Amino acid sequence: MGRAEARQARQRGARRAARERPSGGKRTGIRRFFTWKKLLGTFFGLCLLGMLGFVILYMVVDIPEGNAAAKKQSNVYKYSNGEIIARTGDVNREIVDLDKVPEKVQKTFVAAENKSFYKDEGIDFKGTARGVLNTVTGKGKQGGSTITQQYVKNYYLSQEQTVSRKLKELVISLKVDREKSKDDILAGYINTSYYGRDAYGIQAAARAYYDVDAKKLNVAQGAYLAALLQAPSQYDWAVATPTSKKLVKQRWNYVLDNMVEEGWLDSAERDAMTFPEPKDPKAPPGLEGQTGYLVDEAKREVLRNSGLSEAEFAAGGYTITLNIDPKKQKQLEKAVDKKLNDRLDRKKNKADARVQAGAASVDPKTGKVLAMYGGENFVKHYTNNATRRDYQSASTFKPLILAAALEHGATTQDGKPITAGTIYDGTSGRPVKGGDVAFAPPNEDHVDYGPVTVQKAMNKSVNSVFAQMGVDVGMPRVMEMASTLGMDVKGLPAVPAQTLGSMGASPLEMAGVYATLDNHGKKVTPALVGSVEHKDRTVDLPDPIGDQVVKRTTADSLTSVLTGVVDDGTGHAVRHPVQDVAGKTGTSDDNKSAWFTGYTPKLVTSVGLFGEGAPGTKEQGQQVSMKGAGGRPRVDGGSFPAEIWAAYTFDAMGAPSRFDLQTDMGAAVAPPPEPTLSKEPKEPSSTPSKPEKDPTSKPPSQSPSQSPSSSPPTSSPSQSPTSKPPTQEPEPTHTIEIPEDPDDRVPGRD
Structure with missing residues (x-):
């Protein structure tokens, strides 16, 4: 055998030995199917498919007609016997042009929700991806939407949290950003948002919280309304808990600090600002007497226990049946009038004018609230004395x-x-x-x-x-x-x-x-x-x-x-x-x-x-x-x-x-x-x-x-008596000084 043939034989032997070794580079089993080339190819293929799908979606989905106002309905509240207590839900909104809102007040909403609003393309890909992922995995309603996306959701779409709705929101937001000016989008956003107190839009909110028109709002007030959008009921100053008041103040400061950072507000002007406490809310017509207390607390309980968002509930169409027994309700009101109100002269006696009454009556076997007395009149005294905890x-x-x-x-x-x-x-x-x-x-x-x-x-x-x-x-x-x-x-x-x-x-x-x-x-x-x-x-x-x-x-x-x-x-x-x-x-x-x-x-x-x-x-x-x-x-x-x-x-x-x-x-x-x-x-x-x-x-x-x-x-x-009962504890043998802490210096109570 020549040298060439011998060399070829050695090479064949080496290849055979390499195949027979358990390691040393041989691709066996799953490694033959998943190589870096194949993985990268699959990844880029999926990206291309996603891009193609998005292009098709962009071509198919058009900007729909605005439908938010058309879908608004009343909510109906009933007693336990089916008798109607009240109907609510007429949309309290007055559209105002953006030039009717002070420029710095406009900027408070941008500072609160979307600092890049004037630069972005109308969407936040990262925030939207996070929202889609959270929806798919069941982690709740989370995500970082731009002002454009929130406007699209409020005006063109529903409040439901689904993948298809989020994808539509993405496409429509891109199209709206290209077809409308930033001022038009911002005007639409502040006019369609819900601010609590049944106020839709900035004009209704300005009236509800500060009793002024939107054009009269100052920057501090605007910053509160902008902060309010994150949680309208929770941040409503009139009913907020101490924790909620602290949170809304923090967000108010956050808004103003962002305005300074973006150059929209002078730092000296910002430092001179104090938190603008809103006025007490006024009851809407038809909610006088005890009716307003019942309806308002029923709404809060529904939102607290049902998983509905405020916007979903405010869209209307709900029938809320209370556990209130109308007969017992009247009996409770009669008892408060007879045993208290009829004995007080609130106009002439200063001490009488200070007294507020609240009561709640519960069936211990079912947990039903059968009667509730919230105060003299919901129109005159908005705070519900039956539920206040202060x-x-x-x-x-x-x-x-x-x-x-x-x-x-x-x-x-x-x-x-x-x-x-x-x-x-x-x-x-x-x-x-x-x-x-x-x-x-x-x-x-x-x-x-x-x-x-x-x-x-x-x-x-x-x-x-x-x-x-x-x-x-x-x-x-x-x-x-x-x-x-x-x-x-x-x-x-x-x-x-x-x-x-x-x-x-x-x-x-x-x-x-x-x-x-x-x-x-x-x-x-x-x-x-x-x-x-x-x-x-x-x-x-x-x-x-x-x-x-x-x-x-x-x-x-x-x-x-x-x-x-x-x-x-x-x-x-x-x-x-x-x-x-x-x-x-x-x-x-x-x-x-x-x-x-x-x-x-x-x-x-x-x-x-x-x-x-x-x-x-x-x-x-x-x-x-x-x-x-x-x-x-x-x-x-x-x-x-x-x-x-x-x-x-x-x-x-x-x-x-x-x-x-x-x-x-x-x-x-x-x-x-x-x-x-x-x-x-x-x-x-x-x-x-x-x-x-x-x-x-x-x-x-x-x-x-x-x-x-x-x-x-x-x-x-x-x-002490000379003869003590067997269970009597021993008399004090030393004196402990009364503390100086005000919380511990408490006079006698019954």
Whole structure:
């Protein structure tokens, strides 16, 4: 064999060996099908197909006729029996030319939504791609649209979030940007956008928020309206929560800072600006009296629970059936008029003019809101007193402390289980023991109760007892219980001062809390809206009745104890000869709010009175004292609120009913006896105690074992009886200084 043949043989052997090796560059299996060349080819092929598809889409899709206004319909609100409450939805819009809007105000919208508006081609490819991806993957309605895209969506398309709608938006936006000037697009955008308060377009918004024409808006006002578009209801200053007010101010600053950055506003002019608070809204015609409160809150509840956007809902076509029983609604209005409004002279008496009333009534078995009182008149007082949360809940919070104790099996400082029969020191101003924060709250009128049972402390609303109980249970557990039962306590510190109900709450919220107790511990979230119907879609609402959130024995024990407040305590104004009633009074710091929240087995109602500065006075809108209203030295929970509650409940409840309770404590069964005090003479207290203000008090109707002649002891801790009951906690052995923190320096409340 020649050398050439030998070389060829070696080469063949080498190739054969390479094929037989497991590695060394041989492409086997999947690698034969996916090479870099093939992957790049596929990628560019898909890009070409996408470009071709977009070109075809661009050729096929034309700019449609504007149809937003043509699709607007009314929304219909009905009572539970089908009777129509109101119709809303007539489009409040007045188109104005762009030259009627100050140039700097125009720029606020560009600064808020799309700084590149004057330079771009009408679309944001990155933002649109993100929006399409989020829609496909089910991550919600997200994306970064340009002003042109938002105008197209408002005027030419629907608000639905689908891939096809987003692609149409993209194509139409490109065409609109080529066929219309930037000024025409900006004018269309600010004239079609929804600003809240049923205002469409900048002219209606200028009137709704600042009571001026659009041409009279200044830059600061324009920046607020531009900021408002991100979340109209949430950022409406008149109803915004503290968090929402903070957010809208941040966005307002963001808009102005962007204007400075783009050279549209002088920095010195910007630095001199202050936030322009909008005027209070005015009720539209047909929403006078209680109607406006019902309709406005129903709309908020639908938006909160249905997943509908504001624009979708405002487009109309919805029938909203409320759970409101028209008969009970009239009974509640009648009770407020008879027991409060008819006794006040708001024109002549300054104290009377300060009183605002709110109430909500709930069926504890279904969670339906059967009646609601929002205020004197929606046209005169826009804020709904039944849902406002800016006033302290006061002593209506005390049952939640005992609920936390029972649910967790908490004990006193000396290890005794906390029950209705546990004995605490009820001395006014007694420093709490075991807490991280010094706290020594006085009782109402500085009354000293000495050794007192938890039952009696609840009956008489003894602050010093529940402050100590809160520390014994642990304030984090107390706040957790409040949240579990339906109060919004997010961000609030777990400090002993909360035991006096220093957090805000609404009558509707407190009705839900007590309804959960009435419902044996199954969560009740009050529902004003029963159903929402639309011919083109199904709207689902959450079930008002939730899971068992506290043990039945805990809830029933609280109900049992709260009957004592009615039978032998501050709630005696609502006693009934045959009807079981449980409830709690509350009166806040300086008599700025007064409450009675009570219930029968079939009906839970919370009534709140709030001191608010009257219109036209320097106190307008501020929280003020109600002292002197109705000719009374003060308005406490056992006065007007309890009287309103009784007048309504006993008219609306139907046949009398009895509580079905699984408990062994409280006034629904015989309460534990009062502690026996030593009869040895004691030195008089340096500060004489005032007698209880309960001249009509009588023994509990269901507690034959309780002595009607018993009265609370008034001895101070230093004069303790020589013989203490076995569960009585030891007397204080040291003094804790009252803190200087204003949140902890709280006068006595009931």
